[in-house]
Structure formats: structure tokens, C-alpha cells
Amino acid sequence: xxxxxxxxxxxxxxxxxxxxxxxxxxxxxxxxxxxxxxxxxxxxxxxxxxxxxxxxxxxxxxxxxxxxxxxxxxxxxxxxxxxxxxxxxxxxxxxxxxxxxxxxxxxxxxxxxxxxxxxxxxxxxxxxxxxxxxxxxxxxxxxxxxxxxxxxxxxxxxxxxxxxxxxxxxxxxxxxxxxxxxxxxxxxxxxxxxxxxxxxxxxxxxxxxxxxxxxxxxxxxxxxxxxxxxxxxxxxxxxxxxxxxxxxxxxxxxxxxxxxxxxxxxxxxxxxxxxxxxxxxxxxxxxxxxxxxxxxxxxxxxxxxxxxxxxxxxxxxxxxxxxxxxxxxxxxxxxxxxxxxxxxxxxxxxxxxxxxxxxxxxxxxxxxxxx
Amino acid sequence: xxxxxxxxxxxxxxxxxxxxxxxxxxxxxxxxxxxxxxxxxxxxxxxxxxxxxxxxxxxxxxxxxxxxxxxxxxxxxxxxxxxxxxxxxxxxxxxxxxxxxxxxxxxxxxxxxxxxxxxxxxxxxxxxxxxxxxxxxxxxxxxxxxxxxxxxxxxxxxxxxxxxxxxxxxxxxxxxxxxxxx
Numbered sequence: 001x002x003x004x005x006x007x008x009x010x011x012x013x014x015x016x017x018x019x020x021x022x023x024x025x026x027x028x029x030x031x032x033x034x035x036x037x038x039x040x041x042x043x044x045x046x047x048x049x050x051x052x053x054x055x056x057x058x059x060x061x062x063x064x065x066x067x068x069x070x071x072x073x074x075x076x077x078x079x080x081x082x083x084x085x086x087x088x089x090x091x092x093x094x095x096x097x098x099x100x101x102x103x104x105x106x107x108x109x110x111x112x113x114x115x116x117x118x119x120x121x122x123x124x125x126x127x128x129x130x131x132x133x134x135x136x137x138x139x140x141x142x143x144x145x146x147x148x149x150x151x152x153x154x155x156x157x158x159x160x161x162x163x164x165x166x167x168x169x170x171x172x173x174x175x176x177x178x179x180x181x182x183x184x185x186x187x188x189x190x191x192x193x194x195x196x197x198x199x200x201x202x203x204x205x206x207x208x209x210x211x212x213x214x215x216x217x218x219x220x221x222x223x224x225x226x227x228x229x230x231x232x233x234x235x236x237x238x239x240x241x242x243x244x245x246x247x248x249x250x251x252x253x254x255x256x257x258x259x260x261x262x263x264x265x266x267x268x269x270x271x272x273x274x275x276x277x278x279x280x281x282x283x284x285x286x287x288x289x290x291x292x293x294x295x296x297x298x299x300x301x302x303x304x305x306x307x308x309x310x311x312x313x314x315x316x317x318x319x320x321x322x323x324x325x326x327x328x329x330x331x332x333x334x335x336x337x338x339x340x341x342x343x344x345x346x347x348x349x350x351x352x353x354x355x356x357x358x359x360x361x362x363x364x365x366x367x368x369x370x371x
Numbered sequence: 372x373x374x375x376x377x378x379x380x381x382x383x384x385x386x387x388x389x390x391x392x393x394x395x396x397x398x399x400x401x402x403x404x405x406x407x408x409x410x411x412x413x414x415x416x417x418x419x420x421x422x423x424x425x426x427x428x429x430x431x432x433x434x435x436x437x438x439x440x441x442x443x444x445x446x447x448x449x450x451x452x453x454x455x456x457x458x459x460x461x462x463x464x465x466x467x468x469x470x471x472x473x474x475x476x477x478x479x480x481x482x483x484x485x486x487x488x489x490x491x492x493x494x495x496x497x498x499x500x501x502x503x504x505x506x507x508x509x510x511x512x513x514x515x516x517x518x519x520x521x522x523x524x525x526x527x528x529x530x531x532x533x534x535x536x537x538x539x540x541x542x543x544x545x546x547x548x549x550x551x552x553x
Contacts, residue, residue, distance in 0.1 A: 166416065359441075
């Protein structure tokens with residue numbers, strides 16, 4: 001199965017029944033798969049006129065009660081930012097897949113990159129937070145898509161799944177999880193009287209139940225600052241509460257949201273911090289380094305946002321050197337790792353930004369080379 | 372030079388390279404899926420340009436009895452090249468003992484003993500099916516290397532194609548297999 005196909009299958013497994021999108025390399029196979037499968041499941045596939053309309057349709061469908069998603073790549077993801085902000089502000093559960101390709105702009109349409117990491121976190125104006133997950137294998141394309149929907153539904157937040165082109169287009173043999181094998185979370189629904197329903201009145205867990213448009217609960221969702229009832233409210237105390245709440249519902253559940261995997265980190269002098277396809281380059285480099293007598297381990301960031309700073313810091317304390325391979329020029333992950341490990345750590349970057357893959361040899365050269 | 376990996380080999384890496392439109396990524400997928408049918412772990416990756424015709428296009432297939440950590444080919448066991456551009460990209464591997472099968476219709480003749488030329492495109496054209504050169508060449512690669520069983524590949528073709536395309540592709544595969552014996 002291909003990575004992109006596994007994302008579509010994972011979404012369907014998670015209960016997604018609405019896809020609106022505009023095809024773009026290297027994400028188009030997700031749209032193709034959804035166009036074949038969703039109508040047969042009573043779901044909806046719509047090819048929209050562009051990415052702005054796509055995310056708008058996804059938000060509308062989600063508010064009408066459907067688990068909804070879209071898939072795109074850099075240029076389309078840029079167009080989605082404004083409405084993605086609306087999804088944050090309106091606390092609309094949805095999943096956006098950004099299969100990362102090399103930019104800037106339309107860049108290298110068929111080549112991989114990991115250069116949207118900061119755009120995923122900060123691409124929208126205003127003070128807000130999202131969750132982002134990054135798969136490194138076809139199996140993870142499936143499982144992390146299910147997790148993405150679960151997080152979106154549980155925390156009423158857009159979740160970005162951020163495979164790179166390599167992982168999206170890669171084919172591997174995978175055992176598709178059986179129904180019931182993976183947990184599937186559905187959003188909380190209101191149970192009280194429709195007249196008393198407040199769409200932004202959070203429960204103890206920081207998340208408010210969400211009704212569906214078209215039912216007996218009539219409610220308002222606005223991109224402007226609003227109160228518990230969803231109607232405009234410009235009171236400073238209300239604004240402060242809203243912004244805090246949008247962050248806190250994620251921060252409070254940070255330990256459930258932050259997912260990492262470690263390989264050979266029990267005894268190590270060198271820690272590799274990786275995500276997506278570079279995880280596999282990193283693991284191959286670490287295996288070779290151990291063969292050459294250098295004890296190396298790998299921390300794979302499955303969750304990229306919120307950033308796994310504590311996990312990086314904890315393993316970083318046990319290492320003499322930290323190496324961050326990533327397919328971008330600017331060291332978007334390395335900057336976050338630096339914050340976590342402090343200014344004194346021997347932190348080395350391995351960057352490629354020409355649309356080609358970081359090899360284990362690239363990493364070994366930096367890891368084993370003199371400072 | 373005979374270089375048989377056999378279906379019992381633990382770890383095998385294959386590169387299929389040519390130009391966009393020759394269908395080599397499909398060949399890679401068929402090879403990968405055949406190996407899965409034989410119970411192996413497989414990773415198949417690809418690289419191509421923005422045009423649907425032309426430009427370097429390639430598929431990589433890694434087959435292993437255990438976990439495949441790095442997803443890209445590091446040391447190929449066999450390379451198929453269908454254009455001069457692809458041949459130039461990989462020809463240094465021949466000096467390192469890697470067998471390279473090239474399309475003598477489209478690629479200038481090579482003298483290194485690790486190169487073997489086959490008239491893939493000419494043969495496919497003579498059969499009135501130039502577009503099936505990918506399946507024909509896959510038949511040669513498979514027969515030459517034994518990386519998967521020919522029967523498994525035939526099973527994949529029956530699964531993948533419909534109607535008249537099944538027989539036509541099975542025929543191209545068989546012609547490719549027979550080319551390898553020459």
C-alpha cells in the first residue's frame with residue numbers, strides 16, 4: 001500500500017465521511033482514493049475550485065456533524081491558512097494533510113521537503129495553537145491519521161498530518177488494523193436542553209461539546225471574538241479567556257498528545273532527533289555508527305506540534321551530542337531542539353534543501369566528523 | 372555475467388530507471404507486490420519530474436526477509452536502464468560489479484562486462500506494443516536475477532490488469548523472460 005493511500009484508508013477507518021479538496025502533487029492519491037471509496041460508504045467527495053473553498057467546505061461539513069478532511073501540499077496549504085484560523089477560533093474538528101514538497105512557492109512539485117514545519121505551527125495570524133503529526137512509514141500513515149482524527153475530535157481542534165513526499169509516495173507491505181483494533185474517538189455531543197446550549201462552554205477537560213448544524217441545537221460559530229454562546233463579544237476579559245482556552249485545552253493534554261518513538265537510546269552518546277523520512281536515514285546511520293563503535297540512538301518525533309521539548313531535553317541530558325537531520329535549509333526542528341537542550345550542547349545540523357533525500361552517509365559524516 | 376539473487380536472498384535492492392512515460396514505476400510496483408505475495412517485506416520508492424512524459428524517472432525496490440530501515444537503495448544488486456540519461460546516472464555501479472541491463476535500442480552500446488544490452492524497445496515495437504516495454508523489461512530483469520518467481524509476477528499481472536491487457540502483458544513478460552536466455 002502507498003503512504004497516501006494509507007492516509008485515505010486511515011481516515012475512513014477513523015470515521016471520516018467527507019473530503020473536499022483540490023488535487024496537488026504529491027498529495028493527489030489521497031483525493032483519488034477518497035473519490036473512489038467515500039461515495040460507496042455513504043460519504044461525500046467533492047473536488048472544489050481551489051484550496052480556500054476546500055477547507056471552507058471541510059469546516060462546514062464538520063459543523064454539520066461529519067468527520068471531515070482535506071489533503072494538499074505547500075502551495076495549497078498556504079491558501080488554507082486563513083480558514084484554518086477560523087477552524088481554530090471556532091474550535092472545529094478537522095484534519096488537514098500537508099504532503100510536504102520542496103518550495104518556496106510551487107518549487108519542486110515532485111520532490112520531498114520538510115520545510116513547512118514552522119508554517120504548520122505559525123502559518124495563521126493571531127495567537128493560536130494546532131496539533132501536528134508526522135508519519136515515517138506507510139503503517140504510520142494509517143495509524144497517525146486515525147490519531148489525527150481522534151485528537152481533532154477530542155480537543156475540537158484542526159490537526160495537521162505532515163508526511164513528506166517520500167513517505168506519501170512510498171509503498172510498503174502493511175497489515176491494515178482490524179476494525180476495533182485502534183481506538184476511534186467521536187466528539188462530545190451536548191445532552192442538555194437545546195435552549196441552554198452554549199457551544200463554547202467547556203467541560204472540566206477544557207473542551208466544549210459540539211452539536212451538529214441541522215439538528216435541534218441551533219448555534220452560532222464566528223471567526224470574530226465571541227463568548228460562550230458564540231456571539232460577538234469584545235470584552236477584554238472574555239478575549240483573554242478565549243485565547244487562553246484555545247491554548248490550554250492543548251497544553252493541559254500535552255502528555256497525551258506528544259507521541260515519540262525511541263530507538264537504542266538506553267545507552268548512547270549521540271542522540272539523533274528525526275521526523276518523517278529522515279527517521280529512517282537516522283536509524284540506518286545510528287546502526288552503522290554503533291557498528292563503528294559510536295553509541296547512537298534515535299528519537300523520532302511523531303508529534304511535531306506541540307513540540308516534544310521535554311522528551312528531547314530528557315534524552316539530550318544523557319547524550320554528549322545531538323544531531324538533527326531535516327530536509328530544509330533553516331533548521332526548523334533544530335531550532336526547537338536547541339531550545340530544549342540549551343546553548344551548551346554540541347548540536348549538529350544535517351540539512352538538505354535540493355529535493356533529494358538525506359542519506360545515512362550524510363548523517364554519519366556530520367556525526368563522526370570533527371566539530 | 373550471471374548474477375542470481377534467487378528468491379531466497381535476504382536483502383535485495385533493484386533500480387529501474389528511464390524516462391517519464393515508460394511505465395517503470397508500475398514495473399516497480401508489480402515487482403514489489405510480487406515480493407509481498409512471496410512473504411517478503413518491501414519498500415518501493417520513486418523519483419520523477421513534473422512532466423508526465425520525459426525527464427528522468429525511476430523506481431527503487433528493496434526486498435528483505437527482515438525489517439527495512441532505510442527506504443532508499445544504498446547498494447543495488449541489479450539496475451535496469453532504458454535511456455542514455457539513466458545509464459549515465461548509474462554506469463559507475465558497473466565497475467563495482469553491479470549488473471546493469473540496458474535498452475540497446477535507446478542506449479549507446481557499453482563494453483564493461485557487467486553491462487548487458489537487450490533491444491527492449493525494438494522488441495516491444497516489433498510486437499506492436501511499444502508501450503509495454505516496461506513489462507517486457509521486467510520479465511528480463513526477473514529471469515536474469517530470480518529476485519521473485521516468474522509465476523508470482525504473472526499472478527500480479529492477472530490481479531493488476533483487466534480484459535485483453537492481461538494476456539498482452541503476460542505475453543510481454545514471457546518475451547522479456549526469453550530475451551534473458553539469449
